[in-house]
Amino acid sequence: MAVGWASDKLAVDSRAGQLVFDVREALRKVGEFKSWLDTQDDASLTARGYSSGDITVLRAGIFDLDKLRQIAAGQAQQVGNNNFFFNAGKLVGPL
Numbered sequence: 001m002a003v004g005w006a007s008d009k010l011a012v013d014s015r016a017g018q019l020v021f022d023v024r025e026a027l028r029k030v031g032e033f034k035s036w037l038d039t040q041d042d043a044s045l046t047a048r049g050y051s052s053g054d055i056t057v058l059r060a061g062i063f064d065l066d067k068l069r070q071i072a073a074g075q076a077q078q079v080g081n082n083n084f085f086f087n088a089g090k091l092v093g094p095l
Contacts (some may be wrong), residue, residue, distance in 0.1 A: 027069040034066040060087035 005011065037059065045055050068084040070076035 023072075027065075027072055030062065030065045030069050034062050034069075039061055057087065057090045061091045062088070081090050 005015075042052070042055050045058070046052075050058065064082075064084045064087045065083075067076060067078075073080050
């Protein structure tokens with residue numbers, strides 16, 4: 001028996017299915033968060049402790065991830081290259 005990841009058909013199928021599920025759920029959560037964020041004006045975010053610069057970074061990062069969600073769901077098209085994590089990466093630091 002090998003150590004590490006199993007590589008039989010059942011293990012590969014399970015891993016592939018889990019990856020699809022995880023990505024789908026993550027993108028669904030992005031859409032939900034974007035919908036909530038769209039209801040928040042800058043004043044309400046400032047009252048929560050965000051600076052003007054923080055708000056810009058937050059909105060840009062979530063906007064990009066929501067665009068990725070829309071493209072993945074066939075709801076939008078992407079013309080040209082786009083690093084969807086350029087702005088979103090600023091929300092978590094170096095990737």
